[in-house]
Amino acid sequence: MPDALVLAIDQGTSSTKCLLVDGTGLVVRAATAPVAIHYPQPGWVEQDAADILDSVLIAAARCLDGIDRDAVIAVGFSTQRESALAWDPVTGKPTGPVLGWQDQRSRPICDGLREAGHAGTIREISGLPLDPMFSAAKIRWLLDRSPGAAVGTVDAWLLAALTGAHQIEIGNASRTQLLDVRTGTWSADLLGLFGVSEQALPALTPSVGDLGRIGDQGGVLAGLPVRAVLGDSHAALYAHGTQASGGAKVTYGTGTSVMALLDGTTVDDTAVCLTIAWGDPGLRLAAEGNIRSSGATIAWLGELLGLNPGRIAELAADAGSDGVHLVPGFGGLAAPWWDDAAVGLISGLTLGTRAPQLARAALESVAHQVTDVVDAMGPVRHLLADGGASANDTLMQIQADLSGIPVRRARAGNLSALGAAHLAGREAGLWGDAGSTRPLTYDDFTPRLDAGTADAHRSAWRAAVNRALTTTTMPSNQPMSLPNKGVDLT
Numbered sequence: 001m002p003d004a005l006v007l008a009i010d011q012g013t014s015s016t017k018c019l020l021v022d023g024t025g026l027v028v029r030a031a032t033a034p035v036a037i038h039y040p041q042p043g044w045v046e047q048d049a050a051d052i053l054d055s056v057l058i059a060a061a062r063c064l065d066g067i068d069r070d071a072v073i074a075v076g077f078s079t080q081r082e083s084a085l086a087w088d089p090v091t092g093k094p095t096g097p098v099l100g101w102q103d104q105r106s107r108p109i110c111d112g113l114r115e116a117g118h119a120g121t122i123r124e125i126s127g128l129p130l131d132p133m134f135s136a137a138k139i140r141w142l143l144d145r146s147p148g149a150a151v152g153t154v155d156a157w158l159l160a161a162l163t164g165a166h167q168i169e170i171g172n173a174s175r176t177q178l179l180d181v182r183t184g185t186w187s188a189d190l191l192g193l194f195g196v197s198e199q200a201l202p203a204l205t206p207s208v209g210d211l212g213r214i215g216d217q218g219g220v221l222a223g224l225p226v227r228a229v230l231g232d233s234h235a236a237l238y239a240h241g242t243q244a245s246g247g248a249k250v251t252y253g254t255g256t257s258v259m260a261l262l263d264g265t266t267v268d269d270t271a272v273c274l275t276i277a278w279g280d281p282g283l284r285l286a287a288e289g290n291i292r293s294s295g296a297t298i299a300w301l302g303e304l305l306g307l308n309p310g311r312i313a314e315l316a317a318d319a320g321s322d323g324v325h326l327v328p329g330f331g332g333l334a335a336p337w338w339d340d341a342a343v344g345l346i347s348g349l350t351l352g353t354r355a356p357q358l359a360r361a362a363l364e365s366v367a368h369q370v371t372d373v374v375d376a377m378g379p380v381r382h383l384l385a386d387g388g389a390s391a392n393d394t395l396m397q398i399q400a401d402l403s404g405i406p407v408r409r410a411r412a413g414n415l416s417a418l419g420a421a422h423l424a425g426r427e428a429g430l431w432g433d434a435g436s437t438r439p440l441t442y443d444d445f446t447p448r449l450d451a452g453t454a455d456a457h458r459s460a461w462r463a464a465v466n467r468a469l470t471t472t473t474m475p476s477n478q479p480m481s482l483p484n485k486g487v488d489l490t
Contacts, residue, residue, distance in 0.1 A: 003022075003023070003071055004022070004023050004071060004073045004428070004430055005020050005021065005022055005023075005028070005067070005071045005072045005073065006020070006021045006072070006073065006074050006075075006076060006421045006424050006425040006428065006430065007019070007020055007060065007063065007064070007072050007074070007075045007076070007221075007224065007421075008020075008021060008075075008076045008077075008078070008417040008418065008420045008421035008424065009056055009059070009060060009075065009076070009077050009078070009417070009420070010077075010078045010079075010232060010235070010414060010416045010417035010420065011035075011052060011055070011056055011077065011078070011079045011080060011154060011155075011158065011232075012035075012079075012080050012232060012253065012254075012416070013035070013037065013080050013083075013100065013101070013253070013254045014034065014035060014037065014254060015032050015033060015034050015035055015055065015059075016032065016033050016035060016052075016055040016056050016058075016059045017030065017031070017032045017059065017414055017417055018030065018031045018032070018059040018060050018062070018063035018417070019063070019414055019417045019418065019421060020063055020064070020067065020072075021418070021421040021422075021425065023425075023430050023431070024438060025422075025431070025438035026438060027412075027414075027418075029063050029064075029067065030063065030414070031059045031060075031062035031063040032059055032062075033054075033055040033056075033058040033059040033062070034055065035047060035051055035052055035055045036048065036051055037100065038097075043103070043104035043105060043107070043331060044103055044104070044105050045099070045100035045101075045102040045103040045104075045331075046097040046098060046099065046100060046103070047083070047097065047098040047100055048094075048097060048098065049085050049087070049094035049097070049098050049157055050094065052098065052154065052157070052158075053157075053158065053161050053162075056158060056162075057218070057219050057220070057221070060219075060220055060221055061219065061220045064220050069220075069223075069224075072224055073225075073428045073430070074224075074225060074226075074227040074228070074424040074425060074427065074428035074430075075214070075221065075224050075225065075226050075227065075424060076226075076227060076228035076229070076230075076420030076421050076422075076423055076424030076425075077155060077158065077159075077226065077228070077229045077230070077420055078229075078230050078231065078232045078234075078235035078236075078416040078417060078419060078420040079153070079154045079155040079158065079172065079229070079230075079231060079232060080101065080154050080231075080232055081101060081153065081154075081172055081175045081231040081232065081233065082101035082133055082134055082135050082138075082153065082175050082176075083098050083099060083100050083101045083103075083135075083138075083153060083154050084098070084099050084135040084138040084139050084142060084151065084152070084153055084176075085097070085098040085099065085142065085151070085152070085154075085157055086139075086142040086143065086145075086146045086149035086150065086151045087149060087150050087151075087157065087160070088149060088150070089148070089149065089150040089166070092160065092161060094157075095142075095145075095146040095149050096142060096145060096146060098154070098157075099138040099141070099142065101133055101255075102133070102254075102255070102292060102293075102296075102330075102331050103132070103138065103331075104132050104331050104332065104340065105132075105138075105141060106132045106137035106138050106140065106141045107132045107137075107340055107341075109132075109137040109140050109141065109194075110130050110131060110132050110137050110340070113130060113193060113194075114130055118130070118193050121189065121193070122177065122190065122193065123270065125180050125181070125182075125187050125189060125190055126174075126177045126178070126179060126180070126181060126187070126190060127174070127181040127273055127274030127275060128175070128177050128273050128274070128275075129270070129273070129338045130177075131332075131334065131338055131340055132340055133290065133292070133334060133340075134175060134176060134177040135153055135175065135176035135177060135178070136176055136177035136178050136190065136194045136196065137177075137194065139151045139176070139178070139194070139196055139200075140194050140195055140196060143195075143196065143200060148200075149200065150166055150200060150202075151196075151200050151201060152166070152168055152201070152202045153168060153172050153173075153175070153176065154172075155168060155169050155172045155229050155231070156168040156172070156202040159202075159211065159212060159226070159229070160202075161217065162212075162214045162215065162217065162218045162221065162226075163211075163212030163213060163214055163215060163226060164212075164215055165203075165212050166202045166203060167202045167203045167204070167205045167211070167212070168201070168202035168203070168204060168205065169205055169206075169207050169211075169229040169230065169231070169279075170184055170204055170205065170206055170207060170276055170278070170279035170283070171207055171230055171231045171234045171275070171276045171277060171278050171279065172229070172230075172231045173186075173202075173204055173276075174275050174276035175231065175275065177190065177194075178190045178191060178194065178196060178201070179204075179276075181274055181275070181276060181285075184204070184276065184279065184283050185204070186198050186201060186204070205229075205279075206278075206279040206280065206281040207228060207229060207230050207234075207278040207279050207280055207423065208227065208228045208278075208279075208280055208281075208423050208424075208426075208427045209227070209281070209427065210225065210227070211225075211226040211227065211228070211229055212225075212226050213225050213226070214226065225428075226424075227423075227424040227427040227428055228420055228423035228424035228427055229420075230278060230416075230419060230420055230423065232251070232253075232416040233249075233251050233257035233259055233288070233416070234259070234277050234278055234286075234419070235415070235416040235417070235418075235419030235420045235423075236249060236251045236257075236386050236387070236415040236416045236419055237249045237259050237261070237277060237286065237419070238277075238278065238419035238422065238423055239386075239410075239412075239415040239416070239418040239419035239422060239440065240384045240386075240410070240415070240440065241422075241439070241440070243384055243408070243440065243442075245261070246380075246381040246382070247260065247380060247381055247382045247383060247384045247408070248260040248374060248377060248380045248382075248383055248384065249383075249384045249386070250370055250383050250384065250385050250386070250387075250390075250399075251386050251387040251415070251416070252294055252295060252366065252385065252386070252387035252388065252389035252390045252395070253294070253295055253387045253388060253389070254293075254294070254295050254296045255290065255291050255292050255293060255294055255295075255296065255334075256290075256291040256294040256295075256366065256369065256370060256387070257288060257289075257290055257291075258272075258288065258289045258290075258291070258335075258370055258373040258374060258377070259275070259277070259286050259287070259288040259289075260286060260287050260288075260377055260380065261277060261284065261285075261286050262274075262285045262286055262287055271289070271335060271336030271337075271338070271376040272287050272288060272289040272335055272336060272373060272376050272377055273287070273288045273289065273290065273335070274286075274287060274288075275287075275288045278423075280423075287377055288335075289334075289335030289336060289372075289373030289374075289376060289377065290334045290335050291334055291335065291366075291369045291370065291373065292328070292330070292331055292332065292333065292334045293328035293330050293331070294328075294365075294366040294369065294370075294389060295309075295366075295387075295388060295389045296328070296330070297326065297328040297330075297362050297365055297366065298312050298313070298362050298363070298366075298389065300328075300330070301326075301358060301359065301362045305355050305358070307355070312359045312362060312363075313359070313363070313392045313394060313395070315355055315356040315359035315360070316356070316359040316360040316362065316363045316394055316395075317393075317394040318356065319356030319357055319359065319360045320357070320360060321348075321357055321360040321361040321364055322348070322350070322352070322353070322357045323348040323350075323460070324346065324347070324348040324349060324353055324357045324358060324360075324361040325346070325347050325348055325361055325364070325365070325460065325461060325464035326344075326345075326346050326358065326361040326362050326364075326365045327342075327344060327345050327346075327347070327365065327464050327465055327467070327468040328344055328365055328369075329342040329343050329344040329345070329468045330344050333465070333468065333469070335372070335373050335376065336372055336373055336375075336376040337372075337465070337469060339469050339470055339471050341470040341471075342468045342469050342470055343468050343470070344468065345464070345467060345468050346358070346361070347464045347467060348361075348460075348464070363392070363394060363395050363398055364398055364402070364457075364461075366389065366395060366399075367395065367398040367399040367401075367402045367403070368402060368457075368458070368461045370383075370399060370403065371399075371402050371403040371458070372465075374403055374405065380405060381405070381406075382405060382406045382407070382408055383399065383400075383403065383405055383406070383407045383408065384408050384410065384442075385399070385407055385408065385409040385410065386409070386410045386413075386415040387415070390409050390410075391413075393445075396409055396443075396445045397445050397448070399445070400445040400446055400447045400448070401447050401448055401449035401454060402449070402454055402457060402458065403447075404447050404451065404454055405447070406444060406445065406446050406447070407444070407445040408442040408443070408444055408445075409442060409443045409444075409445065410440050410441075410442055411440070411441045411442060411443060412440055412441075
């Protein structure tokens with residue numbers, strides 16, 4: 001089917017990207033539209049639901065301009081995760097802002113549950129540590145202000161707005177902290193603890209299948225079938241395909257997701273999360289560590305110094321950090337520390353510290369945080385890098401040096417969109433389980449730093465992190481058992 005096309009829509013934190021992929025796997029068109037982020041007060045991170053929907057429609061219209069619509073046989077979505085919103089179930093109008101995944105306003109809800117002794121139960125059922133990053137506490141906050149509203153994540157909002165169906169993809173649902181990760185169903189215990197009615201939540205769907213047809217409200221998308229939906233990090237992992245075996249996928253974006261597929265039934269260190277990679281229709285489980293600030297750290301430093309992120313990367317390439325460490329605890333620290341009250345700090349400053357040292361420290365903070373997560377995950381043969389910041393050779397070499405693990409960077413960009421396209425195209429019969437006929441190619445970075453020097457850098461980093469933490473209590477290292485068989489969602 002060389003003339004058939006798949007439209008992939010990747011709705012991310014800062015923009016929506018669209019790709020048109022043909023029957024050979026070639027990207028024939030790409031377009032993007034920005035999405036604004038608002039910070040109304042410290043710890044609050046908001047977006048506008050209408051702005052998100054508009055960005056999807058604008059990017060899609062640009063991508064489809066001049067294209068024969070009849071050639072588009074499937075739409076695949078990848079979306080930002082954990083962000084939550086509420087809308088009127090009758091009118092479909094949002095009742096307030098989208099609470100971004102970095103938003104911390106629901107922290108008192110988490111603190112109350114922790115003080116009541118429920119953190120362990122929540123961790124065991126959901127696979128996720130009790131933290132305001134996940135959707136459950138956000139949803140509770142939204143429902144307190146909009147009783148009777150429908151609630152969901154960004155994928156659920158887009159599906160509701162475009163197809164009229166209130167549904168959520170299972171991988172995104174596993175990031176809400178309301179799902180029983182063992183059974184792939186909403187947990188009555190978790191719903192009770194967070195005070196959320198199941199009637200307010202979307203229906204659970206697999207990641208692939210007949211997920212609805214876009215209505216007239218979808219503009220240029222009207223009439224197109226939705227065949228796949230994935231969380232953005234999950235979609236990038238899917239795009240890596242067979243390369244993911246034995247490796248950990250690292251998506252360098254505003255934050256960073258480190259994710260590895262599980263062959264067994266346990267997570268050896270609960271400093272990382274247990275999540276559902278996708279439902280196809282059986283559940284495929286993955287271990288994941290989430291880093292709140294990576295690309296956002298570089299952007300922040302650029303704004304502080306009056307430099308664009310590209311210039312920050314240039315300065316870092318030609319400098320050492322000279323003992324300076326930047327711990328980006330802007331909204332606390334996530335994996336493996338899970339300290340939502342951790343503070344951001346810069347340590348090791350001297351009178352000789354200048355912009356190049358700070359730039360290098362910013363890049364090193366990204367690589368150190370990834371290495372922290374990889375260390376908690378256990379043996380990893382290689383890292384599979386993607387995302388915007390992975391284009392920086394300096395960062396990739398720093399990552400290989402500090403982790404002591406080879407880094408394989410995908411040469412193709414927009415892997416989240418590609419993963420959604422590959423799954424949607426497979427469902428539409430465009431290609432088989434092996435994916436498109438264009439396998440990914442990689443640039444390889446091997447460790448150059450000797451082990452002793454790398455260990456010294458890591459020790460200094462851990463000392464800096466300890467200054468930022470407000471708790472010395474690390475997550476339990478007791479493994480969580482999980483069923484080996486998948487759960488059929490059809």
